[in-house]
Amino acid sequence: MERYNYGMIGLGVMGRNLLYNIADNGFSIAGFDLDEEKVKELEGGATANMTVKGTASLEDFVSALETPRKIILMVPAGKPVDAVLGNITPLLSKGDIVIDAGNSYFKDTDRRIADLASKDLHFMGMGVSGGEKGARRGPSIMPGGDLEAFNLLQPMLESISAKVDNEACTAYMGKGSAGNYVKMVHNGIEYAIMQLISEAYDLLKRGANLNNDQLYEVFKEWNNGEMNSFLIEITRDIFKQKDSLTEGYLVDQILDKAGAKGTGKWTSEQAMEIGVSIPTIDIAVTSRILSAYKEERIKASQLYSEKQITNPENTELFIKEVGDALFLASLISYAQGLALLVKASEEYQFEIPLKDVVKIWRGGCIIRSVLLEKFYVAYSKDSNLSNILLDQDISVIVKEKISSLRKTAAFAASNGISSLGIQTALGYFDAYTTESLPVNLIQAQRDYFGAHTYQRIDREGVFHTSWESTNN
Numbered sequence: 001m002e003r004y005n006y007g008m009i010g011l012g013v014m015g016r017n018l019l020y021n022i023a024d025n026g027f028s029i030a031g032f033d034l035d036e037e038k039v040k041e042l043e044g045g046a047t048a049n050m051t052v053k054g055t056a057s058l059e060d061f062v063s064a065l066e067t068p069r070k071i072i073l074m075v076p077a078g079k080p081v082d083a084v085l086g087n088i089t090p091l092l093s094k095g096d097i098v099i100d101a102g103n104s105y106f107k108d109t110d111r112r113i114a115d116l117a118s119k120d121l122h123f124m125g126m127g128v129s130g131g132e133k134g135a136r137r138g139p140s141i142m143p144g145g146d147l148e149a150f151n152l153l154q155p156m157l158e159s160i161s162a163k164v165d166n167e168a169c170t171a172y173m174g175k176g177s178a179g180n181y182v183k184m185v186h187n188g189i190e191y192a193i194m195q196l197i198s199e200a201y202d203l204l205k206r207g208a209n210l211n212n213d214q215l216y217e218v219f220k221e222w223n224n225g226e227m228n229s230f231l232i233e234i235t236r237d238i239f240k241q242k243d244s245l246t247e248g249y250l251v252d253q254i255l256d257k258a259g260a261k262g263t264g265k266w267t268s269e270q271a272m273e274i275g276v277s278i279p280t281i282d283i284a285v286t287s288r289i290l291s292a293y294k295e296e297r298i299k300a301s302q303l304y305s306e307k308q309i310t311n312p313e314n315t316e317l318f319i320k321e322v323g324d325a326l327f328l329a330s331l332i333s334y335a336q337g338l339a340l341l342v343k344a345s346e347e348y349q350f351e352i353p354l355k356d357v358v359k360i361w362r363g364g365c366i367i368r369s370v371l372l373e374k375f376y377v378a379y380s381k382d383s384n385l386s387n388i389l390l391d392q393d394i395s396v397i398v399k400e401k402i403s404s405l406r407k408t409a410a411f412a413a414s415n416g417i418s419s420l421g422i423q424t425a426l427g428y429f430d431a432y433t434t435e436s437l438p439v440n441l442i443q444a445q446r447d448y449f450g451a452h453t454y455q456r457i458d459r460e461g462v463f464h465t466s467w468e469s470t471n472n
């Protein structure tokens with residue numbers, strides 16, 4: 001009986017496409033899904049060069065695989081992963097490897113690693129980014145955890161992943177649940193950049209009256225230069241999409257309530273938990289929440305309807321400034337996410353190689369951009385860089401764009417165009433680059449009302465003052 005190199009559980013859009021990608025690269029693979037229709041369709045969708053098998057039961061699936069079995073799960077995060085593990089682990093043998101390729105919460109992965117280890121099984125958390133197309137043609141893959149298992153998978157992961165300059169967009173992301181953690185932060189950055197792009201769109205649309213054809217041209221130009229990235233590219237194309245149900249463009253018919261599956265929220269929660277400041281990611285998460293208050297926003301817009309927009313005098317210049325502001329605010333969002341990875345790596349002993357993280361994000365994933373090449377250079381010079389803003393070459397870019405970020409933030413504020421992402425990116429930059437923040441006053445207040453003590457700038461130690469008795 002023929003034994004298959006790999007197994008895939010979960011034949012939804014992502015699972016099926018990843019399976020075909022693996023098969024296309026010369027590895028035989030069996031698939032299983034609870035939905036019998038998906039199993040039936042699997043072999044029909046394969047091309048002649050692929051060795052693919054759909055299996056009707058978990059028992060058939062497990063016995064079709066060579067040992068040690070290498071089983072990839074592509075099922076929704078949370079309970080479905082535990083349900084699959086509950087059903088499959090009794091069928092497995094010592095040394096088999098289960099790889100969770102969904103957007104699982106990293107603490108769930110830690111729990112599952114321990115649980116499967118107690119059964120002599122390997123469990124790995126592996127982030128996969130790139131959506132449907134990426135899964136099929138080359139995603140960015142973020143595996144972590146068990147090194148023994150990783151070494152067995154590495155050749156396959158390298159052949160199916162995206163390539164940049166002939167280098168595979170996959171690498172070992174660190175110990176334990178590092179793979180899921182890196183993917184979670186990837187998504188946090190994704191939220192921030194999407195928020196920033198939506199603000200740039202609003203500024204150009206309402207601030208400078210650009211229509212969809214003009215927006216297409218602006219994003220096309222941006223994508224041809226230093227802002228070249230997946231998200232700018234798809235935004236460009238969105239402005240071209242006509243609506244099939246009405247006369248106009250589809251984007252204008254889409255309800256302004258954003259969905260979210262949770263990875264952005266986890267990033268913010270994590271940053272709070274381990275004490276890292278990532279305000280642009282936080283604001284992107286909360287902006288999606290605020291967008292859902294549609295009915296209240298309608299009432300409030302009628303109550304406070306006095307907003308008047310004064311268009312910029314020089315539209316060309318305005319477009320350039322908004323572009324520079326978007327570029328810099330995106331850079332600052334990457335900086336926040338990467339700083340979170342640095343701290344998490346210490347906190348959880350992940351040993352995340354930051355240089356490899358930015359290297360494998362250069363291709364295949366949703367936040368891929370040419371800017372990551374510059375981060376890769378920065379981490380190649382100094383792998384211990386605590387914040388990308390501290391790199392000399394990056395500082396040159398920042399200094400070049402900062403006045404555009406200020407002008408854009410000021411334009412948005414004075415015209416009542418909400419730009420939470422742009423404002424927080426600027427505010428973060430200003431706070432991060434200020435030697436003396438006014439929090440000496442906060443420390444004084446805390447000591448005043450709660451005897452919380454403070455430190456001094458001129459001598460060591462911890463101090464408390466009886467403020468009221470001094471003042472009376």
Ligand code: 6PG
Binds near residue numbers: 131262366
């Ligand atoms: C990716 C995406 C992918 C998914 C997001 C969407 O890297 O391929 O990030 O994982 O599209 O999780 O997240 P929201 O539904 O929360 O926007």
